[in-house]
Amino acid sequence: MRRFIAASIFFLGLLTLWQAGAESGRWSPVLFPSPWSVGAYLWDALLDGTLLEAIWVTLKRLLVGYTVGAMIGLPLGLLASSSQTLEDTLGALALGLQTLPSVCWVPLALLWFGQTEGAMLFVVVMGTVWSVIIATDHGARTIPPIYARAARTMGSRGLHLWTMVMLPASLPFLVSGMKQGWAFAWRSLMAAEIFVTILTGFGLGQLLHYGRELNAMDQVIGAMAVIVLIGLLADRVLFSPWERFMHRRWGTNIG
Amino acid sequence: MSRKDPQGPSKGVSSTVLPANKLVVDGVSKWFRTPRTTVHALDNISIEVSAGEVICIVGPSGCGKSTLLDIIAGLTKPDTGRVLADGELVIEPGRQRLMVFQEPSLFPWLDVFGNVMFGLNLCPELTRAERVETAHRFIALIGLENFEHAHVHELSGGMKQRVALARALAPDPQVLLMDEPFGALDAMTREHLYDDVQRIWHDSGKTIVFVTHNMREAACLGDRVLLMSSSPGRIVQAFDIPLSRPRSIYDAELVGYAARIADALRGRTGGGVPE
Incomplete structure (x- = not known):
C-alpha cells in the first residue's frame, strides 16, 4: 500500500508538471497539448471504437509474430547450446543478426512481401527470433549438469529426463528468453506498423503514424501512452507470475 | 543375506x-x-x-x-x-545403485516432498498411496517432517544433504553410493x-x-x-x-x-x- 501511494504521488506529480507546462503558454498547444486534451482524445477514440480496434489489431499481430518467433527461437536456442559447432555457426549468426535494429528489416520485408500482413509478421519474427535464440542458448549452458546426473541415477531417462528435469531446470532462462523476445517483438511491431501502411488492419503504430500526418499531437501522445501501458501490462500479466514462482522456488531473482 | x-x-x-x-x-x-x-x-x-x-x-x-x-x-x-x-x-x-553427491543436487523447482517423491515416481511397482507413504516415512527418518513443503533454498546445508539422503534411500536401492x-x-x-x-x-x-x-x-x-x-x-x-x-x-x-x-x-x- 505504501508503495502504491508513493507511485501514485510520483505519477500525479508528473501529470501536474505536464499540465503546468501546457498552461504556461510558452509552447503552442498544437505541439504541446495538455494532459486533458490527450485524455479527451483517448476517451473519444475509445467511444468511437478506433482505439479498441487499433489495440485489437496490434495485439493480434504481436501474438502471432511472437508465438512464431518463440516457437522457432526456443528449439534453435536449445540446439545451439547442445554442440560447439552449432554454437559457432547458428549462435554466431543469431548474435550478429540480433545487433541489427529490427526496423532495418522493413525495407527487405516491403520488397519481398509488399504492403501486406506478411511483411508485418516477417519483421516481428525477425526481431524476436534472434534474441530468443541467444537467451535460450546462454541459459541452457548454465544448467548445472548435476541435475541430470542425479536424475539418471534414479532411473530417469529419455522423455522423462527432458520433461521432468531439463525443462523445469531451464525454466529461469526460458522465461528470460521469452521476456527478451517479447520486448523485441513489441519494438519490431511498432517499427513495422509505422512504416508498413496497409489496409488489412489499422494498428496502434499506424494510429501514431497518422497522428503525425494529421499534425494531431494529442493523437500522437495518446497512442504513445497506450503503447507504454500495453507493454507494462504484458510484463505484469505474462511474466510476473513466472518470475514470482521462480523467486519462491529458487530463492533468487533470476528471471 | x-x-x-x-x-x-x-x-x-x-x-x-x-x-x-x-x-x-x-x-x-x-x-x-x-x-x-x-x-x-x-x-x-x-x-x-x-x-x-x-x-x-x-x-x-x-x-x-x-x-x-x-x-x-x-x-x-x-x-x-x-x-x-x-x-x-x-x-x-x-x-x-543410488548416489548422494557432494554438490547440492536437489531440484530447486520441487519442495522437499517433491524431491523425495522424484525417485519413487520412477518405481512402477508402487501405487501412488505407497509412494506418498514411503516419502513421508523417509522424511520422518531424517527428522525433517516439519519441512516437507519447504523449498530447497530455505534449507541449511545439512538439511539439504539429509533430504538428498532420503531421496536416495526412498526407492530402496540395494547399494548406496x-x-x-x-x-x-x-x-x-x-x-x-x-x-x-x-x-x-x-x-x-x-x-x-x-x-x-x-x-x-x-x-x-x-x-x-x-x-x-x-x-x-x-x-x-x-x-x-x-x-x-x-x-x-x-x-x-x-x-x-x-x-x-x-x-x-x-x-x-x-x-x-x-x-
Missing part, C-alpha cells in the same frame, strides 16, 4: 562371482584425454563388496575416487574392466549425520560405498577402508575396522585407526600433509 546352498562344487565362469558379492569392480582403468595431455585416472582397480558391507574409499584430492564412484553408478564408462552388481554387468545408471556427501558441511552437522548414516545402515542393512578424504569419517563409517593413491589412482592398502557400532568419532581406538590410515597415506605422498 542368506547364502544359498551351492549345488555341489560348481565349475565354470559363473562361479567366479559369489552370491554374497553385492558389487564387484573388476580391473577397472580409466584415462581422461584432453587435446594437450592424457591423464591416467584409474589403474586396474578391483574391489569386492559383500552385501551389507560399508566400504570407505579415502585418498587425496584428484586421486580418481569420485570417478570410480561414477563408474560404479554407471554414469561413466570404464576404458577397461567392468563393474558387476548382483552378478550383472553395469552398463547404465540404475536405481539399484556416497561421494563426499558431507564434505561441504561444518563439523557439528557432520557428526550428527554420521549418527544418521549408522542408524540407517543398522535399520536397512544397505551396502554402502562411501568416498571421502576425511580419515576419521572413513574409520567411523567403514567396515573396510581402502586407501587410494593418485596419478594414476590405485588401491594401495586396505584396512579392516573391526569396531562395534554405533561408533563415535571421538573414540580413542577409532582415532588410532584413522591415524594409521593417515600415516599410510603420508608414506605414499612423501611426507606431505594429507587433506
Whole structure:
C-alpha cells in the first residue's frame, strides 16, 4: 500500500508538471497539448471504437509474430547450446543478426512481401527470433549438469529426463528468453506498423503514424501512452507470475 | 543375506562371482584425454563388496575416487574392466545403485516432498498411496517432517544433504553410493549425520560405498577402508575396522585407526600433509 501511494504521488506529480507546462503558454498547444486534451482524445477514440480496434489489431499481430518467433527461437536456442559447432555457426549468426535494429528489416520485408500482413509478421519474427535464440542458448549452458546426473541415477531417462528435469531446470532462462523476445517483438511491431501502411488492419503504430500526418499531437501522445501501458501490462500479466514462482522456488531473482 | 546352498562344487565362469558379492569392480582403468595431455585416472582397480558391507574409499584430492564412484553408478564408462552388481554387468545408471553427491543436487523447482517423491515416481511397482507413504516415512527418518513443503533454498546445508539422503534411500536401492556427501558441511552437522548414516545402515542393512578424504569419517563409517593413491589412482592398502557400532568419532581406538590410515597415506605422498 505504501508503495502504491508513493507511485501514485510520483505519477500525479508528473501529470501536474505536464499540465503546468501546457498552461504556461510558452509552447503552442498544437505541439504541446495538455494532459486533458490527450485524455479527451483517448476517451473519444475509445467511444468511437478506433482505439479498441487499433489495440485489437496490434495485439493480434504481436501474438502471432511472437508465438512464431518463440516457437522457432526456443528449439534453435536449445540446439545451439547442445554442440560447439552449432554454437559457432547458428549462435554466431543469431548474435550478429540480433545487433541489427529490427526496423532495418522493413525495407527487405516491403520488397519481398509488399504492403501486406506478411511483411508485418516477417519483421516481428525477425526481431524476436534472434534474441530468443541467444537467451535460450546462454541459459541452457548454465544448467548445472548435476541435475541430470542425479536424475539418471534414479532411473530417469529419455522423455522423462527432458520433461521432468531439463525443462523445469531451464525454466529461469526460458522465461528470460521469452521476456527478451517479447520486448523485441513489441519494438519490431511498432517499427513495422509505422512504416508498413496497409489496409488489412489499422494498428496502434499506424494510429501514431497518422497522428503525425494529421499534425494531431494529442493523437500522437495518446497512442504513445497506450503503447507504454500495453507493454507494462504484458510484463505484469505474462511474466510476473513466472518470475514470482521462480523467486519462491529458487530463492533468487533470476528471471 | 542368506547364502544359498551351492549345488555341489560348481565349475565354470559363473562361479567366479559369489552370491554374497553385492558389487564387484573388476580391473577397472580409466584415462581422461584432453587435446594437450592424457591423464591416467584409474589403474586396474578391483574391489569386492559383500552385501551389507560399508566400504570407505579415502585418498587425496584428484586421486580418481569420485570417478570410480561414477563408474560404479554407471554414469561413466570404464576404458577397461567392468563393474558387476548382483552378478550383472553395469552398463547404465540404475536405481539399484543410488548416489548422494557432494554438490547440492536437489531440484530447486520441487519442495522437499517433491524431491523425495522424484525417485519413487520412477518405481512402477508402487501405487501412488505407497509412494506418498514411503516419502513421508523417509522424511520422518531424517527428522525433517516439519519441512516437507519447504523449498530447497530455505534449507541449511545439512538439511539439504539429509533430504538428498532420503531421496536416495526412498526407492530402496540395494547399494548406496556416497561421494563426499558431507564434505561441504561444518563439523557439528557432520557428526550428527554420521549418527544418521549408522542408524540407517543398522535399520536397512544397505551396502554402502562411501568416498571421502576425511580419515576419521572413513574409520567411523567403514567396515573396510581402502586407501587410494593418485596419478594414476590405485588401491594401495586396505584396512579392516573391526569396531562395534554405533561408533563415535571421538573414540580413542577409532582415532588410532584413522591415524594409521593417515600415516599410510603420508608414506605414499612423501611426507606431505594429507587433506
